[in-house]
Amino acid sequence: xxxxxxxxxxxxxxxxxxxxxxxxxxxxxxxxxxxxxxxxxxxxxxxxxxxxxxxxxxxxxxxxxxxxxxxxxxxxxxxxxxxxxxxxxxxxxxxxxxxxxxxxxxxxxxxxxxxxxxxxxxxxxxxxxxxxxxxxxxxxxxxxxxxxxxxxxxxxxxxxxxxxxxxxxxxxxxxxxxxxxxxxxxxxxxxxxxxxxxxxxxxxxxxxxxxxxxxxxxxxxxxxxxxxxxxxxxxxxxxxxxxxxxxxxxxxxxxxxxxxxxxxxxxxxxxxxxxxxxxxxxxxxxxxxxxxxxxxxxxxxxxxxxxxxxxxxxxxxxxxxxxxxxxxxxxxxxxxxxxxxxxxxxxx
Ligand code: NAD
Ligand code: UDP
Numbered sequence: 001x002x003x004x005x006x007x008x009x010x011x012x013x014x015x016x017x018x019x020x021x022x023x024x025x026x027x028x029x030x031x032x033x034x035x036x037x038x039x040x041x042x043x044x045x046x047x048x049x050x051x052x053x054x055x056x057x058x059x060x061x062x063x064x065x066x067x068x069x070x071x072x073x074x075x076x077x078x079x080x081x082x083x084x085x086x087x088x089x090x091x092x093x094x095x096x097x098x099x100x101x102x103x104x105x106x107x108x109x110x111x112x113x114x115x116x117x118x119x120x121x122x123x124x125x126x127x128x129x130x131x132x133x134x135x136x137x138x139x140x141x142x143x144x145x146x147x148x149x150x151x152x153x154x155x156x157x158x159x160x161x162x163x164x165x166x167x168x169x170x171x172x173x174x175x176x177x178x179x180x181x182x183x184x185x186x187x188x189x190x191x192x193x194x195x196x197x198x199x200x201x202x203x204x205x206x207x208x209x210x211x212x213x214x215x216x217x218x219x220x221x222x223x224x225x226x227x228x229x230x231x232x233x234x235x236x237x238x239x240x241x242x243x244x245x246x247x248x249x250x251x252x253x254x255x256x257x258x259x260x261x262x263x264x265x266x267x268x269x270x271x272x273x274x275x276x277x278x279x280x281x282x283x284x285x286x287x288x289x290x291x292x293x294x295x296x297x298x299x300x301x302x303x304x305x306x307x308x309x310x311x312x313x314x315x316x317x318x319x320x321x322x323x324x325x326x327x328x329x330x331x332x333x334x335x336x337x338x339x340x341x342x343x344x345x346x347x348x
Contacts, residue, residue, distance in 0.1 A: 003032035010034045010072070014065050014106060015079030017044030019185050020120070020178075023226050024077060025049065029057055031230075036071060040064040043082045048185050065102035066094075069109060075233065076117040078106045081155075083122075085148065085276065086191035092150035099154030100161070107165040110172075118174040118233050119162050121242060123283055124152045125177060133250075133284040136177070136242050146278045159242065166240060174232050174239075179246025179285045183222030183305060184312035194219065197257055198306075198313045201266035211275030213254035216282045220247035221305030224298040231294040239293055246285035247298040256302075263306045 011028050015021040016037030021044065025035050034057045037049060041062060052058040063069055065080045081098050082088040088095040103119065110117035126134045127142030142152045165171040182194040200207050228245040251259075257270055290296045 001030065001032040008033055009074040010036065012036045012038060012071060012073040012076045012109075013079060014038045014077070014102070015044065015081060015120070017041055017046065017049050017060070018079065018083070019044075019048070019183070019187065020083075020181065020222065020225065021077075021079045022048035022185055023183070023222050024079070024229060025052065025058070027226050027230060029055060033057070035059070036061060036073060038063040038065065038069060038071075039080065043084075043087050043187060043190065045187070065105055066097045068105050071109070073113065074115055076106055076110055076115060077120070077229065077233070078103065078117060079120040081120070081151075084187075084190035084192045085151075087187075088151040089147050092147075095150040096154040096157075099151070099158045103158035103161045107161060107171060111165060111169050116172045116174065116233065116237075117162075118176060118229065119158060120229075121159055121175050121177045122151075122155050123177055123179040123244070123246065123285065124148065125156050125159065126280075126283075127152055128278060128280040129283065132282055133248065133286040134244065135286040136244060136289055143278050147276075148278050163240070172237050173241075174235065175241040175243070176229055176232055177242050177244045177246075177285075178225065179220060179244065179283065180217045181220045181222055181225045181246070183309050185222075186309070186312075188313065188316060193217070193253060193256065194260075194306075194309065195313070197260045198264065198310055201260050201264040201268050202310070202313060202317060204266060204268055206271040207257045207261070207268050208273050209253055209257060209270050210273050210279065211253075212272065213257065213270070214252050215275070215279060216250045216252050216284065217256075218247050218250045218284045219256070219302050219305070220245070220298050221300035221302075224300050228290060228294060228296045231296050232290075235293060243289050243293065244285040244287050245290055245296075246287065247300075247302070248285055248287055249302065250282070250284040251302065259303060259306060260310070263303070263310050 011033050013021050016025050017039040028035050036059045038061045126140040130141045131138045162173045166173045186195045
């Protein structure tokens with residue numbers, strides 16, 4: 001979209017080299033804006049943004065959001081944070097710092113600039129929910145001292161900070177509670193269920209079904225999610241959220257595995273493995289608020305969104321010249337940074 005200089009915004013996207021961030025930047029650039037991507041490349045990769053490096057409206061800054069940032073922008077999307085259980089549990093203290101110090105730094109920047117700021121929060125603020133489906137009014141059921149707490153409580157504290165900066169300093173905030181999202185550019189070693197199952201199916205390896213496979217999740221295709229974030233940012237100042245963004249159609253992990261086996265035409269067998277601690281039994285967003293306030297609901301069915309996602313991982317395998325197996329199914333012990341070695345191999 002062509003824009004005049006006056007209608008073009010300078011947008012900061014933290015975590016912009018990650019899965020969601022890189023798609024959001026694609027969208028903002030195609031809408032005619034300028035984008036500054038700030039990312040420390042912990043779980044993101046340059047590969048996700050390499051197609052943007054020659055775009056004069058795009059700039060990349062290697063920066064850790066736990067440190068202050070002094071830039072001049074019109075809008076901020078705060079996405080920086082490792083998002084998969086294996087990644088955020090690798091260095092839990094840094095995960096909490098990223099959510100909490102990162103929120104303080106970005107909110108301080110928004111306060112100085114008097115600009116809008118959107119927080120990528122998560123369905124994990126509901127924990128292992130006792131209310132189903134989850135509405136924004138539900139306060140959640142979160143273990144404050146478990147292995148997932150660094151992420152869940154970090155994101156909850158970030159929401160608190162957003163609302164306190166809003167009430168105390170008048171910062172214009174938008175809080176999105178994002179439910180499981182999938183699509184091209186997911187990190188192959190992030191251990192998330194969609195990427196794990198696809199990589200295993202393509203390699204003809206066993207599909208690692210944690211627990212009995214009857215736990216549920218609702219999967220949103222990335223383009224739908226990005227559209228929801230942009231719509232939320234454009235709502236009037238009086239609307240802060242929090243608002244659920246996700247696809248309300250719920251699947252068991254067994255059903256997901258079967259869909260992926262069908263799409264990949266794989267004969268891999270399902271194997272049951274131990275269920276990770278505090279793994280939520282069920283998760284499904286109530287998206288009535290997003291429908292009413294953003295005029296938004298997901299358009300892409302899981303079976304359709306899996307096609308480009310499977311193609312992405314097929315291509316990824318081809319580029320590696322062989323079927324790479326970097327599937328993570330366990331969290332590394334604190335002293336054994338298995339997963340970091342995976343990141344180190346890809347983060348440049
Ligand atoms: P991702 O891991 O692909 O992206 C996160 C990005 O943040 C990476 O590029 C990483 O390098 C960067 N990052 C991490 N710590 C940082 C730090 N201290 N300073 C600067 N950059 C840092 O994950 P994603 O799936 O794209 O998630 C993006 C955001 O959306 C996260 O905040 C996540 O919590 C939230 N979210 C995602 C999902 C999902 O299903 N993908 C669901 C709920 C919430
Ligand atoms: N899961 C699984 N096999 C895997 C990876 C994950 O059965 O190889 C399960 C996991 O136990 C959880 C669900 O899939 O119940 C979604 O896991 P993911 O890590 O993708 O996201 P989250 O738990 O954060 O929703």
